Amino acid sequence: MTTATEARNNIIARQQQTLGHSNEELTSLVEKDRVHRDVYLDPEIFDLEMERIWGQAWVFVGHDSQVKKPGDFITTTIGKEPVVMVRDKKGEVNVVYNRCGHKGAKVVGKPCGNAQMFRCPYHGWTFQLDGTLNATPHKCGYEDTAFDPADPQFSMQKVARVENYRGFVFANLSEQGDDFETFMGAALETIDNMADRSPQGEVEVVGACLPYFHDCNWKMFFENLNDAQHPMVCHGSVGVATKKTVRELPEGTPVPKEVEIISPFGSSYELFDDMGVTVMENGHSFMGGKHSIHSSYSEIPGYMEAMIESHGQEKTERVLGSNRHNTAIYPSFTIKDAVQIIRVVRPVSVDKTLIQTWHFRLKGAPEQMLHRTITYSRLINSPASMVGPDDWDCYARMQESLRSNSAEWVDMRRYIGREESADGLTRAKGTSDLSMRNQYKAWTNYMTQTSEQEA
Amino acid sequence: MSTNTAQTLYTQPQTSELEQFLYHEADLLDNNDLKSWMELFTEDGTYWMPVARDQDDPHGHISILFENRAVMAVRANNFGHRLSASMEYDIRTSHLIGNVRVTEFDENSGDCTVKSNFQAVLYYREQTLFAGTCTHQLKRQGEGYRILQKRVDILNCDAPHRSIMTYI
Ligand SMILES: [Fe+2]
Numbered sequence: 001m002t003t004a005t006e007a008r009n010n011i012i013a014r015q016q017q018t019l020g021h022s023n024e025e026l027t028s029l030v031e032k033d034r035v036h037r038d039v040y041l042d043p044e045i046f047d048l049e050m051e052r053i054w055g056q057a058w059v060f061v062g063h064d065s066q067v068k069k070p071g072d073f074i075t076t077t078i079g080k081e082p083v084v085m086v087r088d089k090k091g092e093v094n095v096v097y098n099r100c101g102h103k104g105a106k107v108v109g110k111p112c113g114n115a116q117m118f119r120c121p122y123h124g125w126t127f128q129l130d131g132t133l134n135a136t137p138h139k140c141g142y143e144d145t146a147f148d149p150a151d152p153q154f155s156m157q158k159v160a161r162v163e164n165y166r167g168f169v170f171a172n173l174s175e176q177g178d179d180f181e182t183f184m185g186a187a188l189e190t191i192d193n194m195a196d197r198s199p200q201g202e203v204e205v206v207g208a209c210l211p212y213f214h215d216c217n218w219k220m221f222f223e224n225l226n227d228a229q230h231p232m233v234c235h236g237s238v239g240v241a242t243k244k245t246v247r248e249l250p251e252g253t254p255v256p257k258e259v260e261i262i263s264p265f266g267s268s269y270e271l272f273d274d275m276g277v278t279v280m281e282n283g284h285s286f287m288g289g290k291h292s293i294h295s296s297y298s299e300i301p302g303y304m305e306a307m308i309e310s311h312g313q314e315k316t317e318r319v320l321g322s323n324r325h326n327t328a329i330y331p332s333f334t335i336k337d338a339v340q341i342i343r344v345v346r347p348v349s350v351d352k353t354l355i356q357t358w359h360f361r362l363k364g365a366p367e368q369m370l371h372r373t374i375t376y377s378r379l380i381n382s383p384a385s386m387v388g389p390d391d392w393d394c395y396a397r398m399q400e401s402l403r404s405n406s407a408e409w410v411d412m413r414r415y416i417g418r419e420e421s422a423d424g425l426t427r428a429k430g431t432s433d434l435s436m437r438n439q440y441k442a443w444t445n446y447m448t449q450t451s452e453q454e455a
Numbered sequence: 456m457s458t459n460t461a462q463t464l465y466t467q468p469q470t471s472e473l474e475q476f477l478y479h480e481a482d483l484l485d486n487n488d489l490k491s492w493m494e495l496f497t498e499d500g501t502y503w504m505p506v507a508r509d510q511d512d513p514h515g516h517i518s519i520l521f522e523n524r525a526v527m528a529v530r531a532n533n534f535g536h537r538l539s540a541s542m543e544y545d546i547r548t549s550h551l552i553g554n555v556r557v558t559e560f561d562e563n564s565g566d567c568t569v570k571s572n573f574q575a576v577l578y579y580r581e582q583t584l585f586a587g588t589c590t591h592q593l594k595r596q597g598e599g600y601r602i603l604q605k606r607v608d609i610l611n612c613d614a615p616h617r618s619i620m621t622y623i
Contacts, residue, residue: 207516208507211615236538238529245528256525354615359517371514384504384520386533389618393541396580 004097004157005175012051021048023448030440033413037402039443040217040410046350053331053446054079057282058163058170058183060333060344061085063358064093065167065204066112071129074112077346078171078332083159084108084118085169088129095162095171096131101154118156131156166195167203178282186425187284190327194337196319199310199364203340206370210357212383216395218331218347219439221355224391225328226285226435228272229414231265234394238386239266257298261376264293265387272430275325279426283330283442285435292325294338302366310364328435330442340373343381351399357381412436465565465595467557473569474555476600477591481550481573484622489531492622496524497594497601502622504607519612519619534621546620547578552589565595566603573607579620585609 021044029036029045038045059078062085066074073086075098082098084107100107100120107120107127117134118127126134133155136142148154161172163180168191170180181188195203214221224230232239242262246255264271275292279285288294307316328334335342340360347353357377361370380387402410415432428434483492496502503513504520513521522530536542551574559568574586587609593600607623 208613210506210517210519211613213615213617215617233538234540237533237536237542238539240538241529241532241536244532245525248528256523258523258526258529262529357517367515374515374517377517378519378521379526382517382519383616384619386530386539389541389620390539392618393544397540 003152005160005173008051008055008173012055021045026447027444030444031409032437033416034409034411035440037408037410040219040399040402041350043350046217046347048447049443050079050347053443054347055173056177056446057331058161058172058178058180059331060329060342061095061162061169061171063167063203063205063360064164064169067093069114071114071116072112073108073115075108075110078159078173079347081159081173082106083171084131084156086115086129092130093162093164093169094130095159095169096127096156097159099156100125101127101133101152101156102136107156125154127156131158166191183282184329185280185282185284186278187280187286187327187329189322190286190324190335190337193319193322193324194335194340194360196311196315197307197337197340197365198362199306201310202363203360204363206359206361210377210382212355212357212381212388212392214353214355214392214395215351216353216392216399217350218345218353219443220395220398221345221353221391222328222331222334223436223439224395225326225334226277226287227433228275228277228287228430229269229433230391230394231272232267232269234390235265235387238262238390241386242266257372258375258379260297261372261379262386264296265380267293269431275430276427277430277432277435279435279438280424281442283439284328285438286327287325287430288323290321290323292323292338294325294336295323297338297372300366300368300372303369306364306366330439339376340369341377341381412440462563464562466562467560468567470555470557473557473567473593474552476593477552477555477569477571477589480602480605481552485548485550487534487546487621489527489534489621493524493527493531495602496527496605497603498524500524500602501604502527502607503604504609504612504623506612508608508612519616520607520622541618541620544580545578548575548621548623550575550623558590566593567595568592573623575623577619577621577623579618581617583617585623587612 029039061076062074067085067087070087070089073084075084083095084098085093085095087093098106098108102120102123102125105120105122107118124137128134133149159171159173160175163170195201242259246259275288277285277287323338326334326336332345340362342358344356345353346356359373359377379385382388412433415428419426419428419434480495502520502522503518505518510516533539552571554572556570557567558570569591571589573589577583577585587607590606592603594603
């Protein structure tokens with residue numbers, strides 16, 4: 001019997017023999033203060049990343065509030081692997097490969113829905129909600145063929161490991177490697193912080209996601225998350241345009257609520273340097289901590305009262321006193337705890353990346369909290385916003401011009417050697433390239449250390 | 456209005472009159488004249504492009520666009536700005552409007568809701584075709600109209616898009 005994990009490990013072993021990228025070559029693409037352009041341009045390296053990073057890291061799949069009832073499912077991908085996240089009749093959330101055990105067709109086509117059972121539309125094999133084979137039509141044809149319906153190769157196989165942390169479902173395609181909490185480290189506090197911002201300690205996904213196609217390698221999006229050297233340049237106009245708009249308002253007009261969301265994108269280098277960037281093991285990082293670009297939002301009536309009533313004064317102050325900006329959980333996930341937004345990275349090819357933005361309701365909080373979340377996302381993350389397209393454009397420019405043969409390296413040396421470490425965390429000024437250097441440390445580890453070498 | 460029994464009632468406008476209004480609106484967009492375009496809206500007017508089919512809530516559910524006059528003004532000031540990375544490239548649109556029909560009409564206020572089908576080509580780095588249905592809620596103002604809401608339902612509202620650089 002071949003399980004999904006064994007099949008995947010066989011593929012990795014075969015790749016190491018056939019693809020022209022030895023561990024030495026891969027290591028040579030990353031230096032302490034720069035990376036070789038091939039990490040963004042080479043389709044073979046992309047394929048290796050899908051196996052070795054996306055196949056070995058804990059990858060965000062979905063939130064369990066998207067599959068509230070038994071039979072509720074969503075479909076998505078982990079790296080190149082099509083998967084279904086589904087709640088079964090016992091209430092467990094499963095993540096199974098979206099591949100029929102018969103001829104390999106995608107069993108579930110819809111992005112979400114509800115099913116009693118999965119049925120492959122090609123030849124009618126049916127599967128239970130945990131992926132096990134239920135039945136094949138016209139059974140007589142399999143008599144005397146050594147067909148074993150219990151053999152996992154004939155099911156929609158389960159991915160190796162699944163973890164549901166406060167509703168956030170992560171999966172790992174490999175049996176080996178860190179357990180979920182070790183993998184997450186201090187990044188877990190950001191998920192806790194977002195959930196604890198609910199008076200009930202629970203969040204739920206609201207509505208459809210906002211999907212945005214990026215013409216760039218997935219790592220460019222990821223490296224931008226804690227890149228504080230770019231906002232005042234790349235988003236330079238929107239802050240200026242907002243100020244101009246406020247100046248042009250007729251006297252006595254109240255300042256529109258959107259202004260407090262857009263304005264911080266035009267903040268100074270000094271403000272971002274003060275926010276600081278913090279990195280940890282496995283490529284994760286965040287900006288801010290005590291204060292961030294989300295610190296000075298106005299208070300929403302009733303929210304504080306609801307929080308203090310459930311959590312008490314001390315915990316409320318602690319929870320709301322933490323303001324991280326973009327906790328980036330390498331390689332798939334970024335979370336804004338203070339705004340209740342996550343963005344999920346779904347790599348498509350070496351130069352194409354899908355970003356999905358999801359929005360959360362803080363259960364028990366006034367509905368205006370959700371309205372602010374939604375307003376923020378429209379103004380900053382939407383493909384039609386005045387912020388996201390500036391980032392989009394810069395990634396596309398890199399993807400285009402890195403092809404130039406005039407140079408081979410991408411620089412990441414800013415504030416190198418000036419970071420400070422304590423309690424397993426390393427901090428630097430906000431405009432440091434520290435988070436990128438930290439991501440490539442993780443990149444090298446994943447790319448040169450495969451499961452079977454560890455085993 | 457109901458108290459004024461002597462009031463003259465409005466008659467339902469000809470489709471051709473509404474077509475002229477929609478053509479004019481589209482023409483302002485096609486000329487990137489966002490400042491004049493936003494003046495077509497009432498002070499509390501909004502532009503809405505939902506992300507889901509049959510979406511009924513712009514506040515508690517994400518949209519691709521939902522903008523009031525304040526954000527329209529920021530956008531007009533940001534358009535073509537030399538400090539924006541994305542604005543270095545030209546943004547051009549061409550709208551084609553048809554199947555104009557009145558779906559609601561109030562003879563007391565003269566307000567009406569107009570649906571139309573559209574195809575709009577957006578050229579920004581590459582050419583993209585948008586198609587769908589517009590719903591204009593129009594407020595009667597003297598001889599003309601102002602827009603209370605323009606709702607744009609694109610066929611592929613829930614599909615991943617590249618950057619959408621201006622109003623459709
Ligand atoms: Fe940005």
